[in-house]
Structure formats: C-alpha cells, structure tokens
Amino acid sequence: MSRNTSVAPTATSSAVAAMSPTSSSAVCPHCGGSGFYKKAVPFGHPDFARLFPCVCKMAEQEQREAARLLEISNLAAFLDKTFETFNPNVPGVRRAYLRALEYARQPRGWLILFGNYGCGKTHLAAAIANQLIQNHYRVLFAVVPDLLDHLRSTFGPSSEIEYDQRFEDIREADVLILDDLGTENTTSWAREKLFQIINHRYNFALPTVITSNRKPEEIDPRIFSRMSDRALCEEHIIIDAADYRRLPLAQRYPINNAQRRLK
Template sequence: MKRVGEVTNRYLINVNTNTDETRAIEPPPSVEECPMCKGARHLRVDVPYGHPFFGRLLPCECLTREQDERAFTELERFSQLDPFRHKTFENFDPKVPGVDKAYNYARKFAQDPQGWFVLIGAYGSGKTHLAAAIANYALANRNQALFTVVPDLLDHLRSTFAPASDVQYDELFERVRSVPLLVLDDLGTENTTPWAGEKLYQILNYRYNEQMPTVITTNRPLGNVDDRIRSRMSDEAMCEIIQIQASDYRPKKMGERLDKRPRKPQYRR
C-alpha cells in the first residue's frame, strides 16, 4: 500500500482551478489531439454579446475529464482504502442481530451523502466494513471520496509537517479537509497530542461549517471525543449518530468468510 508520505509534489495539483500554472506542474501526457479544442484545452463559447460567458474561455471537456482522472489518482494515493477494497454492501450481512439500522442508513447515505454519519460500535461490530462500503460505493460511481484511519492520518500529517517531507503539509491537509466525501475510521483511538487534536478539529470544523458529507466511526462513547467535535456531532439537523448493538459482527462470519485476506496469526500467550 502506498503511504501518504510517498506521494510526491509532482502529483499534487489543484483540481479546483483551471489555470495554466496548474497544468504546468505536470504537462499532460501526449494523447490524441482533442477534436473539440484541437489541443487548446479551452473553448470560446458561441454566445451573444452581453451573455456572461461572452468572450470567455471555458475549459474543454478533455481538460475537465483529465482533471477528474488526476483527482482520482491523487485520492487513491492518499487513501488508506486498499485493505478494505473488498468491503462492500453486497458482502455485508445485514441479518446479523443489531446491525440492520446502521446498514440501512449506510446504504441510504452512500446513495445520497449528506451531512455527517457517525457510527459507534465495539471492535469488530462491522462499522469499518460499512464505512469502507460507503467509500467504495462512491468511488465505484466515480465520486471523489477519501477513506482514512484517524491515527494514521494524524501520523501522516505530522510527518508531512517535517521540513524534509516530500509532501507539502498544506496540500495534504487541504485535500483531507475539502474532499467531497471524507470517511474517518477509528476516531478516538488516536494518541492525541495538542497539535494533532487541533488538526483534527480544524478538519472537522471546516467540514461542519461547509456541511460536507463525512462518515466517522468510533468504538468509544462520544464522551471521549474532543468537546468541540462532540458539540458539532450533537447537531441533529446535521449529524446522524447510530450505535451498532452487535456484540461482534466478525466471529459470526468466520464460517462463511467473504474476506479473502489471510487471517492474522494467533499467538499463544
């Protein structure tokens, strides 16, 4: 799995702008010339004088398509979804007692992500499976999503903050903060330093103010979460909180594991 620290500046582009500067970071690969813009990558629109687009250059479809592709490539590099790629709604068992409410809401959220969805559950309750399924669903439908495990995310942010880092801290922070769908797995298990706690708060506070779709899983009661984050979670108009009651989702699945990954070795004490 690629770690965030392996991403180089070469791939960091600002997908929100169409400036020449953006394209200059990495020239487009030589592909067949676009028949619409003949390689100019921008088009003047045929509109009458007085129209807001009159005389303006608009990005050609070929440019927006390429920018979308780059955004996906970049998100894949930042994402920690690789170990959870196979976790989908199709291989989640909604009949396990205690998971149906979370499962139904997760499906609904995946189809139309709005606001925040907080999943509370014990270790092995299936919450990470559902969170990963939401991210996988978005990516399968070509919607931008970032799945990240909170303690690892904070480690990555710390390492990119180091002067010798390849990745610019600002770029990574901005990417996580503003991705259309953010999935944060395992909130509350991070070993919070004041710095890390502040970064996490800044990310979530931004997404709260901008009302950006965000999925958060935690195995802790919300009482352990930063007061400022908890107060945003308590906004019922914005945030749906569902506690998975299943004592353990995974052991029930042992006999019919859909999970093809090798199991962790069991050591005797």
C-alpha cells in the same frame, strides 16, 4: 468545447492504451484503435474533418480517473469491504447497513456510527467510500490515528508544501470518512489539527462519515458537540452487534461473487 483540446493522441494516452487490458485484447471496431473518429458530414459542416474521442477512449479516461481517485482515497487496504461483502442479516447491524446504503447513494450531512470493536462499522464506512468512488466522488478514507501520524510526519520546515497539500485534500474532500475517532493517543498539536479538519467540515456542512467505539464522554467535547448538531446529522447510529469479525466467514461474506467479479 473541451473535447477539442484532446484531439491529438498523445504519447501518454497511447502508452495507457497499450497497458489497458481492453485495448490490447481487441482492436476497437469504432475507431480501429486510434481512439478517435470523424463524423460522416459534408464539407462545410462545422464537424467536418474534426476528430472526436471514441467511446473506447472515454472509457479509458474514466478508468484512469477512477484509479487516481482510488489512489488519493487511501482505501487500498479496504477494497474488499463493500456492501456486497457485508452481511446485513447479522443481528444488530441492519439499521446501520440501511443508513450506510442510503448515504452512499446520496451523501448529505454527517453519518455517525458508534459501535464496539469489530461490530462492522469500519466495513460499512469503507463500503460507503468504495461505492462513492465508483460514482466519481473524491473520497478520502482515513483511520484517525494513522491520519494524525501522517500529518505529524509530513509536518516540518522541509515538507510544508506536502503537508499543506495533504491537509487541504483532507479538509476539502467531497466526502471525508474518519474511521476510529477517539482512539488516538496523541499530542495536543495533532489533536488541534484533527479539530481544525472536523470544524471545517462542520462549518461548511461537508459530507462526513465518522465511526467510533468510544463513549461520548471520551471524545473531545468540541468535536462531540459538532457531531451532535441535529442540523447536520439526525441521529447517532449505534451498532449493537456481537463481534462481526468473529462470525464464520460464510456468515460474514454471504456472497462470494464479489471476489469472482474482481478477476
């Protein structure tokens, strides 16, 4: 029973509790704020005098885990890119929108989105990531050129550990989202690293989302052949939309509730 191990309230948990808006505004009616409760059972019962974490404490743990996932996901700049803020009625985006929704519900195989600059594919990719994080997946969202820059800068004799850790995180994420494949103008070393990541995801059939605005022939043929394996991805979705980002704001963001909900 792993719950036993967290019986004693620690300095960390009370510090977090003090910072949490829910616990500072009102004392929990179930545990009086201690974060634990005892069951009303007679002496001799196995649960007698045992402390159980209260629901309020478990909510805190969930919040912390969600914050940690968000931190490693690299999504900070894309938090507003959700399904709620995407307009599926823009001509040309419907099919991609539905497939992205489906994928966020059950990430299996690879989802490939092609489309011109500004067609909404990054928004959809980020929406998938944001949704999956809410569902407790370990998601990594990476804009490919930035990712390669990052790998290059962390790679070196002095930072090998950091580099290895980062590389492992990327290779092993529950779901990896690679945005803007094919725009990287990079060294052969970095190209090789990218291939290794993608090849690993391919060999183990790990859920992966790739977006690109390139023509197939502009993508590394070794990568493109893996993207084209029907066993892993049924189709390449091509978003044939006008510049999604040039639409008036009211059309891009039909529901402004998302903003309100954040407050």
